[in-house]
Amino acid sequence: xxxxxxxxLLRYLADDSSVLCLVFTREGKITYSNVYAETLTGLKLEGLxxxxxxxxxxxxxxxxxxxxxxxxxxxxxxKTASGMPGTFYFRFYPxxxxxxxxxxADTTEMAQLQNNLLLLNQELNNLSRELQKKNAELTRLNDxxxxxxxxxxxxxxxxxxxxxxxxxxLAEDLGKTLNxxxxxxxxxxxxxxEFMLHLLNQLLDIAQIESGRLVLxxxxxxxxxxxxxxxxxxxxxxxxxxxxxxxxxxxxxxELYIDPVKIEQVLSNLIxxxxxxxxxxxxxRVELSLSNGKAVVCVRDQGPxxxxxxxxxxxxxxYTTSVKSTGGEKSTGLGLAISKNIVQGHGGEIWVxxxxxxxxxFSFSLPLEP
Amino acid sequence: MITEDFYRDYQSRLLVxxxxxxxxxxxxxxxxxxxxxxLYIHLFQRSLxxxxxxxxxNKISVxxxxxxxxxxxxxxxxxxxxxxxxxxxGKSAVITCTPGEYHQIGARMVADYFEMSGWDGYFLGxxxxxxxxxxxxGEKKPDVVAISMSVAFSLSSLSGLIREVRRQYPGLAIIxxxxxxxxxxxxIFEGVPNVHVVMTLDELEQNFxxxxxxxx
Numbered sequence: 001x002x003x004x005x006x007x008x009l010l011r012y013l014a015d016d017s018s019v020l021c022l023v024f025t026r027e028g029k030i031t032y033s034n035v036y037a038e039t040l041t042g043l044k045l046e047g048l049x050x051x052x053x054x055x056x057x058x059x060x061x062x063x064x065x066x067x068x069x070x071x072x073x074x075x076x077x078x079k080t081a082s083g084m085p086g087t088f089y090f091r092f093y094p095x096x097x098x099x100x101x102x103x104x105a106d107t108t109e110m111a112q113l114q115n116n117l118l119l120l121n122q123e124l125n126n127l128s129r130e131l132q133k134k135n136a137e138l139t140r141l142n143d144x145x146x147x148x149x150x151x152x153x154x155x156x157x158x159x160x161x162x163x164x165x166x167x168x169x170l171a172e173d174l175g176k177t178l179n180x181x182x183x184x185x186x187x188x189x190x191x192x193x194e195f196m197l198h199l200l201n202q203l204l205d206i207a208q209i210e211s212g213r214l215v216l217x218x219x220x221x222x223x224x225x226x227x228x229x230x231x232x233x234x235x236x237x238x239x240x241x242x243x244x245x246x247x248x249x250x251x252x253x254x255e256l257y258i259d260p261v262k263i264e265q266v267l268s269n270l271i272x273x274x275x276x277x278x279x280x281x282x283x284x285r286v287e288l289s290l291s292n293g294k295a296v297v298c299v300r301d302q303g304p305x306x307x308x309x310x311x312x313x314x315x316x317x318x319y320t321t322s323v324k325s326t327g328g329e330k331s332t333g334l335g336l337a338i339s340k341n342i343v344q345g346h347g348g349e350i351w352v353x354x355x356x357x358x359x360x361x362f363s364f365s366l367p368l369e370p
Numbered sequence: 371m372i373t374e375d376f377y378r379d380y381q382s383r384l385l386v387x388x389x390x391x392x393x394x395x396x397x398x399x400x401x402x403x404x405x406x407x408x409l410y411i412h413l414f415q416r417s418l419x420x421x422x423x424x425x426x427x428n429k430i431s432v433x434x435x436x437x438x439x440x441x442x443x444x445x446x447x448x449x450x451x452x453x454x455x456x457x458x459x460g461k462s463a464v465i466t467c468t469p470g471e472y473h474q475i476g477a478r479m480v481a482d483y484f485e486m487s488g489w490d491g492y493f494l495g496x497x498x499x500x501x502x503x504x505x506x507x508g509e510k511k512p513d514v515v516a517i518s519m520s521v522a523f524s525l526s527s528l529s530g531l532i533r534e535v536r537r538q539y540p541g542l543a544i545i546x547x548x549x550x551x552x553x554x555x556x557x558i559f560e561g562v563p564n565v566h567v568v569m570t571l572d573e574l575e576q577n578f579x580x581x582x583x584x585x586x
Contacts, residue, residue, distance in 0.1 A: 118439070
């Protein structure tokens with residue numbers, strides 16, 4: 001090789017190539033590094049020890065050991081300026097009492113890595129697209145369901161109203177002329193249509209809530225008075241099962257800014273549930289108190305209690321508990337879900353405390369300030 | 371909405387791999403209410419064509435080209451909350467890439483265009499096995515199948531794919547697109563019935579997605 005060619009190659013190796021070139025003493029001190037080595041590591045390497053750039057998990061080997069197998073490829077991971085380690089394949093040669101190391105990155109490995117990253121990124125993006133598409137589809141289906149619920153419930157209310165109304169009229173006008181069985185039939189027609197109307201109203205409520213159309217018409221309301229009124233109405237239902245309802249007022253603030261119709265719906269739901277699951281001769285306590293700046297209403301019964309594993313699902317739509325009602329009353333599974341939405345719409349919370357054999361306490365809170 | 375200065379700024383960030391900067395710029399466009407179509411054509415498509423040309427003329431490395439593509443794919447995902455809520459027409463398309471190819475971004479943008487037009491755009495990513503594609507078409511019964519070819523070298527793979535799809539589904543409309551078709555003589559497809567070559571997203575929308583389109 002001519003001296004001129006040698007010079008060109010040496011200059012290239014020193015300044016321009018992507019071959020890592022180091023000379024270090026047998027004690028591991030670097031005495032020469034080319035431009036690439038310094039650019040790659042981000043360090044002025046002369047004077048540093050090789051342990052500053054050679055990555056080792058264990059103890060750093062004796063620098064002289066690199067000459068044990070001269071001209072063999074050795075894998076060394078290098079600490080680079082980017083923070084990511086770079087893998088190089090080095091050959092080591094004895095050089096003027098020191099060690100000359102020449103290292104190259106494995107381009108095949110890097111190309112493979114690059115490819116794998118590209119494929120992974122593609123897969124991730126494809127999955128993201130799939131997920132978004134399915135989410136959009138679910139939202140569309142949910143909207144359709146709510147529309148259908150709303151239409152069905154709305155269109156069924158009028159005929160049901162007629163059935164209820166006419167069965168009442170028939171019972172009044174013909175009551176004395178009908179035999180016991182016929183009177184029973186009329187009662188069943190009335191109570192069944194009443195239940196169906198109740199279910200339809202709840203389905204309409206759920207459809208409204210899930211479509212984001214729940215509207216609260218808030219006004220200054222005396223919560224104590226509302227409770228008293230609702231309890232008086234529910235006492236009629238409770239008395240049929242010989243169940244007492246007591247109001248325990250513990251809060252003297254006169255008014256809250258709430259939707260009285262919707263809050264009464266929540267009260268009715270909780271009290272009617274308590275009646276449903278209470279045995280004759282027991283007492284339901286309705287407590288009103290103040291706690292942490294909120295008004296808290298608690299409906300406490302002496303029923304059978306609810307298994308712990310069910311309490312977290314009670315407020316989900318269409319969930320019905322395994323606990324049986326004491327008078328054969330049916331449940332739609334929607335009342336507590338609707339109540340939860342109404343209470344949360346007011347900025348409040350709803351929760352249950354219950355133990356099997358010790359009864360249940362359903363509570364909800366309402367903020368004092370709007 | 372996408373001025374030349376904005377585009378140049380975005381493109382320069384893309385070429386140096388500034389994912390954060392590119393994301394911020396795309397988010398600013400989305401928040402200002404840009405039409406997704408405009409974003410696709412005047413930002414994503416334009417920048418990717420430019421990246422492709424830079425690579426073809428050895429101005430940038432393969433690694434840079436891959437990085438630009440990866441960043442753009444991630445940015446496209448930012449548009450999805452705005453895209454999938456279009457009312458559906460009841461039509462559907464299956465979109466895929468020529469076997470053996472790894473460039474999928476063009477095909478993905480076509481799938482998204484179908485979605486924007488109210489179609490169900492089922493996107494099968496790069497290198498989907500032929501058997502899987504045939505099975506999927508049988509399952510979804512789409513109105514069209516769209517196939518992308520990114521490089522001209524894949525022509526024989528593409529021909530094989532078209533033949534098999536035509537054999538299994540004789541009446542199904544097939545749309546072909548992709549940069550690889552720029553350098554191909556389209557006459558080889560002329561004998562195959564109901565195969566249409568489409569070179570731009572605009573052409574795709576005009577000829578296949580408008581209500582008056584005669585195909586599908």
